[in-house]
Amino acid sequence: MNRVDAPIRNRVRVVLLNAALGPLDYRVPEDMDVFHGSIVMAPLGPRKMPGVVWDADSFPVDEIDAKKLRPLLELREVPPLSAPLRKLIEWVARYYFASPASVLRMVLSSGAAFADNRPITEYRLNGNIPKRMTPQREQALEKLAGVQGTISELAFKADVSIAVMRGLEKAGALDSSQASPFADITRPDPDFAKVDLSDDQKQVSEKLVHAVQDSVFQPYLLDGVTGSGKTEVYFEAVAEALRQDKQTLVLLPEIALTEPFLDRFKARFGTEPIAWHSGLKQSDRKRNWHALADGDARVIVGARSALFLPYKNLGLIIVDEAHEVSFKQEDGVRYHARDVAVMRGLHEKIPIVLASATPAIESRHQVEQGNYELLELPARFGAATLPEIEALDLTQDIPERGSWLAPTLINALEENLAKGEQSLLFLNRRGFAPLTLCRTCGHRINCPNCTAWMVEHRLTKRLACHHCGHVMPQPEKCPECGDEDSLVACGPGVERICDEVQMLFPQARTAIVTSDTIWSPAKAGEFVAQMEAGAIDIVVGTQLVTKGYHFPNLTLVGVVDADIGLEGGDLRAAERSFQQIAQVAGRAGRADKPGHVYVQTRMPSAPVIQALIKGDRDGFYNAETESRRAAAAPPFSRLAAIIISSEDNAEAIETARLIGQTAPKLDGFAVYGPAPAPLAMLRGRHRHRLLVHAHRSVELQAIMHQWLEKLEWPRAVRVGVDVDPYSFV
Known part of the structure; x- marks a missing residue:
């Protein structure tokens, strides 16, 4: 031990x-x-x-x-x-204002440490149809084809009660089997496949290999353009860790990226790594937890929660797509996996690699400060070249009434179809339309639990809140004035864009790629297989399809609305828009066929758009960094949000005022607010916010701990602290 x-x-x-x-x-x-x-x-x-x-x-x-x-x-x-893991837990609890027990729960989340080692009973459909059928049983039989898991897991996947699943078991519709809590591990072979690297790739990979050999803490920023082969480069560091019997952790921002990654890993090392994400079955979570805790699992790939697992001999951490916002946890323990990964590397005394084609300004600043070492891959691998990017001014290149695609983009889609090449349309908005409005009285259908509009999802014939998950059937008449046929969908979502594509090109084979359609690694694997087989002509997707995928025949990308991300008061809005558009543009022309990207915008002269068109990434980053410096915004200062919520708005207001009135008055430490949150109600709770701004030299955590720990508020009121916030709603 x-x-x-x-x-x-x-x-x-x-x-x-x-x-x-x-x-x-x-x-x-x-x-x-x-x-x-x-x-x-x-x-x-x-x-x-x-x-x-x-x-x-x-x-x-x-x-x-x-x-x-x-x-x-x-x-x-x-x-x-x-x-080292215990010290990390203490640091996370102190830095992010969480209890040690809350952080510890993430370490022991599988329950494997406390469960007995008896086999786990799992079930699957056997083809028998019960004599008595109900709508719930029909739904379960439809959704669970080929699915195996515990009774509770099957009930969750089928969206039925556990009682329905128990009834199917008694009716003889389920077969059971015993799953061992211990995994049979096949170790990856570091020399399984011959690797052909470019000179740039060799130079960078050698640096990472030596870092693994030296076993010292050193963060590396692996900055390579899309298609430059960053994965192949850090795979060489993984191979060296395997040769030294050390474990490697690879963090991915989305579980949907896990399946394509597993395939690439298997091609390089002969077997798949151990996976860790929320989509795993209970039996798989227990097996994988034991395997990594005992040291049998040598490479673990997972979502941000994998960062806290109790590895026996961790020798390397890789954070892929390290700029991604989804590495920031927005509830519970509000940590940023990129930053915590660096701290785990510090405590474990091992190298850590942050890989990205569009690094965060915070990471670039760490390079300037000398804290991270920069490793660059400036060109695409082999014959592939970066795509040509062109802006389409929607005030000049005007879509037809009721449509969202500019004539130039439509012509390009038609030409790409004729050539037998694949296209991608990007719009970071799920569903069919973001708002349903009554033409008679102007009523907007809002979520009953949140100050947010209900989003129409025409594929499922439901309205859904993307904040709390509340769903409801599409009403046949206005709930306010009662008029029938008066409700109209306003604005486009990916489903609406896909409808437009199908009307324009009825012969085209289309696919919608969002978290609603690609909710598991298996679904992502199906999508990748269809793309690689040429079974899809046009993909319409959200940010889920902007990263990690490599489709050699995808040569055209259209950004439907580049202006969405520039709206609102988010200090990272410009940076985030640049990253998203650059990443989705990077899906085009990744092999020997050249790529072309069209960016639809009403602000073609905006600095973000101009930087993308000119390929002036460094110019954009330098200007954005100087803008942050002038505004004393992160990374040149520290921010922390204080979020107060309660079902009783009066109690929430009183607590927010108490916190604001008792704020310390110190040099380099300012508190703004309280004010109602932009999302003033969430999941039935009223919300108010304060924002703390501090100089880098100020001990933010120490001051805030001393300030807040002296205060008392009603038990029904929740007060949360979000250090280094990414969300301001």
């Missing part, structure tokens, strides 16, 4: 998986060998609670007479959490 200390005797400090409690002391039974990091079961009142033995000096508590301490109940037979 890689223990370096002696067993702890007499008493221990335990962090329980209960965010409402601080660490508690317990007595160690004489027959129990407990170490720092050991996972234990401890009594809490009449209950048995899981927890981890912690370093006593990390969390001071009031000393209790040893005779009054209750004994630990059980020691779990899994490796203890390492000292």
Whole structure:
């Protein structure tokens, strides 16, 4: 178990998986060998609670007479959490204003550390049709073809109750099998496939290989244009880690990217890595958790939550598409996986690679400060060249009434179809239309739980809130005035653009790619297979399709509305728009066929659009960085948002005022607000916000901890702190 200390005797400090409690002391039974990091079961009142033995000096508590301490109940037979991981948990809790228990839950999220090792019972349809059918049973039989999992997992996937699944089991429609909680691991072969690298790729890969060999902390910013072969380069560092029997963690921003990545990995190393994401079955999560904790799993690819897993011998961390906003967790523990990954590398004393074609300004600033080392891949691999980008001024190149595609883009789509090449239309807006409006009385259909419009999803014939998930059938008449046939869809979503494409080109084979249609790695795999087989002519997608995909026959990209991302008061709006459009443009012409990109805009002279057309990435970044510097905005300052919410608006207002009135008055530390949040109601709770702005030299966390910990507010009020916020709603 890689223990370096002696067993702890007499008493221990335990962090329980209960965010409402601080660490508690317990007595160690004489027959129990407990170490720092050991996972234990401890009594809490009449209950048995899981927890981890912690370093006593990390969390001071009031000393209790040893005779009054209750004994630990059980020691779990899994490796203890390492000292570097425990230090990371402490840092995340302190930096992001979370309880240690909340962070610890992410480390032990699979439940594998506390569950027994009995096989897990899984079920799948066997083809038998029950004599008595209900709409719920029909829905389950339709949605669960080829799906295997526990009863609760099947119920979730089929969107029915557990009772419906139990009824199908009793009716003989399900077969059961036993799944082992331990994985049979095939180790990747670092020399499985011969790798042909360009001179630039060789130079960068050698630097990363030496970093793995040296086993020292060093962050690298791998900055390469789209199609430059960044993945192939960092695969060489992965191969070196494998040769040294070290583990590698690869973080991806979307689980939909996992399946294409697994295929590329298998082609290079002969087998797939271990995956970790929310789409895994319970049995797979337990197997994979044991495999990485025991050290059997050598390469783990996953979403941001994989960052907190208890690896036995971690030797390398890679954050792919490191600029992506989805690495920022917006609820629970509000951490940024890119930044926490760097901190884990620091504690583990290992190299970390941040790979991106459009690095965040924060990452570029770290390079300028000398904290990160820059590695560049300035050209596409092989014969591929960067696509030509052209702006279409929608005030001149005007779409027909009721349409959203400019004539120039329509002609380009027609030509691409005639050549047998694939096209992609990008619009970062799910559904059919973002607003449903009554033409008679002007009523807008809003979410009952949020201050947000309900989005029409015509494929499912529902209206949905993209903030809280509330869904409702499409009303036949206006809920305000009662007029029939008066409701009209306003604005385009990807479904509406796809309808337009199908009307223009009825012979074209189209596909919609959003989180509504590609919700799992398996679905992403199906989409990739169809694209590679040439079964799709035109893709209409959101930001989900802007990154990570490589389709040699995709030569045309159309950005339907480049102005969407420039709206609002987000300080990163211009940077984010540049990144998204540059990334989606990078899907075109990735092989020997040249690519062309059309960007539809009403602001062709905007700096973002001009930088994209001219290919002046450095000019855009330099101007944006100087703008941030002049405004004393991050990365030249620190921000933290304080979000107050309650079902009772009066209590929320009172608490927000209390926090604002007691704000410290210090040099280099300013507090703005309180004010109602732009999204003033979310999931039935009223919301108010304050924004803290601090100089880089100010100890932001220390000041805010001292300020907020002295205050008291009603139990029904929630106060959350978002350090380094990305969302301002």
